[in-house]
Structure formats: C-alpha cells, structure tokens
Amino acid sequence: MLSTYIRTQVNKLERSLFQLHRKSRRLLPGECLICSQPVSHERDLCDACSSDLPHNTPCCDHCAEPLALQLPRNHTTHLLCSRCGKQPPAFDRVIAPWRYAAPVDQLLWGFKYQQQRTAGYLLLDLLLQALQYETLDQDALLVIPGQQQRIRERGLHAPAWLARRLALATGLNYQPNWLQRQRDLPSQQELGRKARWLNPRDAFTASPEVAGKRLLLLDDVVTTGATVHWASEVLKAQGAREVVILAVARTPT
Ligand SMILES: [Zn+2]
Numbered sequence: 001m002l003s004t005y006i007r008t009q010v011n012k013l014e015r016s017l018f019q020l021h022r023k024s025r026r027l028l029p030g031e032c033l034i035c036s037q038p039v040s041h042e043r044d045l046c047d048a049c050s051s052d053l054p055h056n057t058p059c060c061d062h063c064a065e066p067l068a069l070q071l072p073r074n075h076t077t078h079l080l081c082s083r084c085g086k087q088p089p090a091f092d093r094v095i096a097p098w099r100y101a102a103p104v105d106q107l108l109w110g111f112k113y114q115q116q117r118t119a120g121y122l123l124l125d126l127l128l129q130a131l132q133y134e135t136l137d138q139d140a141l142l143v144i145p146g147q148q149q150r151i152r153e154r155g156l157h158a159p160a161w162l163a164r165r166l167a168l169a170t171g172l173n174y175q176p177n178w179l180q181r182q183r184d185l186p187s188q189q190e191l192g193r194k195a196r197w198l199n200p201r202d203a204f205t206a207s208p209e210v211a212g213k214r215l216l217l218l219d220d221v222v223t224t225g226a227t228v229h230w231a232s233e234v235l236k237a238q239g240a241r242e243v244v245i246l247a248v249a250r251t252p253t
C-alpha cells in the first residue's frame with residue numbers, strides 16, 4: 001500500500017537524520033547546552049553537567065514519585081509512596097529515570113517551549129542511557145496525545161517527537177493513534193489538588209486494538225500522575241493487559 005511505503009521511507013529518512021546528528025557530534029565539537037563549555041563527544045553535555053544529573057532514586061516502585069529517604073544507590077528494598085500504598089493508580093508502573101530538577105528541567109524547558117531540537121536529542125540520549133538496563137519488550141509504544149491548541153502555539157508535541165525517535169532507536173512498535181484525546185483541558189496550574197487529579201478524567205479514548213496488549217506509554221514529565229492514570233484507565237477498560245509509563249522526569253507530587 002502507498003501509505004505503508006511512504007511511512008517506511010519517512011522512517012528510513014528519520015533514522016538517517018538521527019544517525020547523522022550523532023556522527024556530526026563526533027566530527028564537529030559542540031558545546032554543552034547547560035554551561036556552554038566546549039564538548040568533544042557525541043553528547044551536548046559536558047562531564048561536569050553530566051555528573052549533576054538528578055537520578056530519580058530512591059522513588060516509589062509504582063508511580064516513581066521521588067522519596068526523601070537515605071538509601072544506598074543499589075538498594076533492593078521495595079518502596080511505595082503513601083498514595084500507592086493505599087490505592088495504586090491504574091498503570092502498572094512508571095519508569096522515570098530523572099527528577100525534574102536542574103539540568104534536566106532546563107533541557108525540557110528549552111525543548112518544549114523554545115523548540116530546541118538539540119535539547120530534544122540530548123534528552124533522547126539520556127532516556128536511552130537510562131533504559132539500557134530495562135527490558136523493553138512491550139507490544140507497542142504509545143504517547144500521551146497533545147492538546148491541539150498547545151501544539152499550534154508551540155509547533156511541537158514533545159512526547160510524540162521523542163516517541164518517534166525512541167521507536168527508531170529501540171525497534172519498539174510505535175502506534176500514535178491507539179490513544180486519542182477527545183477534549184483539551186483547562187490548565188492544571190490554576191486548579192486545586194483534587195480538581196487537578198480529576199481534570200484529565202474522560203479526556204482520552206482508546207482504540208480496540210489495545211486489547212490483550214502490553215503497552216509502553218510515553219509522556220515527557222509526570223507531575224501529579226493524573227494524566228497517565230486516566231489514560232491507563234481508558235486503555236485497561238479497552239482490555240490492555242499492561243500499561244507501563246515511560247517519562248523523562250518525575251516531579252514530587
Ligand atoms: Zn556543562
């Protein structure tokens with residue numbers, strides 16, 4: 001079919017651009033996106049800024065909420081936040097390797113609000129680095145659909161941009177239409193705690209094709225966890241077998 005042929009060609013082109021971006025970093029010295037020091041490797045982040053990356057550990061095993069505990073980095077204790085201990089959200093777990101703190105918050109801000117593609121590639125690299133110890137064998141990669149008005153304003157939907165390239169890098173089966181948004185939402189920032197939790201309710205619809213599937217659902221940042229909870233509810237109601245959330249960063253709730 002023509003549409004399949006075009007999609008294959010677009011994927012090939014995007015993979016070539018991704019590889020070209022990495023090669024160009026090896027040949028042409030870049031500069032650190034945080035402190036502007038020259039860097040001589042593939043990644044636009046100097047060694048000093050790399051060592052400042054805020055690992056999200058320890059965190060809740062279910063929702064990845066950062067926990068204020070003193071534990072050794074390689075601890076094996078099973079940890080749950082107070083909310084997940086009482087009533088865990090609808091997803092099966094959240095993978096969020098970084099905390100929403102400097103320099104990851106600066107990179108996300110530059111990528112989402114200033115359309116800095118170099119910041120996007122760096123975030124993708126950080127995500128891939130963090131995922132090398134995870135088994136990514138889900139049946140499909142989905143993305144939290146963007147709000148039409150914000151996409152018009154920003155010209156970019158950060159999670160979809162990341163998901164397309166993550167699929168190319170890992171071989172995951174990206175299915176952007178299996179989860180759809182049926183309404184835009186009022187800004188979360190103007191709402192109280194309970195209203196923020198309920199705000200994304202009924203915002204999504206899921207394709208019947210998710211039935212019986214193990215899904216990886218990507219968002220850029222998990223804040224309250226409400227968006228990914230209600231999206232997971234819809235996917236599970238359509239028969240999804242598992243919903244694992246993948247986010248670059250997690251904020252404390
Ligand atoms: Zn730096």
Ligand SMILES: [Zn+2]
Nearest residue numbers: 060063081084
């Ligand atoms: Zn939790």
